[in-house]
Amino acid sequence: MTPVFFKKRPAGQTPFRIIIMLSAWGFALVVASFLFLALGLVLDEMLGTSPKFMLAMLFLAIIGCLIELYQEVREIIKKEGEDPFSRRRK
Numbered sequence: 001m002t003p004v005f006f007k008k009r010p011a012g013q014t015p016f017r018i019i020i021m022l023s024a025w026g027f028a029l030v031v032a033s034f035l036f037l038a039l040g041l042v043l044d045e046m047l048g049t050s051p052k053f054m055l056a057m058l059f060l061a062i063i064g065c066l067i068e069l070y071q072e073v074r075e076i077i078k079k080e081g082e083d084p085f086s087r088r089r090k
Contacts, residue, residue: 018076025072029065036061 040057044050 022069022073022076025065025069029062029069032061032065033058 036057037054040054043053043057047053
């Protein structure tokens with residue numbers, strides 16, 4: 001039995017790389033929120049609806065980023081071979 005620290009990882013799947021990829025989602029969430037917020041503000045000004053499109057676009061950006069982040073984490077877990085969602089509970 002080999003120790004845990006000698007386990008071979010697939011190329012490009014170092015823990016540092018995984019942490020950097022997941023932390024980049026924070027930046028993506030902020031950028032997407034501001035872009036969709038600005039787009040909603042422009043739509044509100046054009047159509048005369050006060051905060052409706054602005055709030056809808058903000059929530060759309062946040063929900064979309066969270067869904068993508070969830071899928072990314074599931075992908076990383078599957079590559080590591082430890083998918084806790086596919087295990088059957090006894």
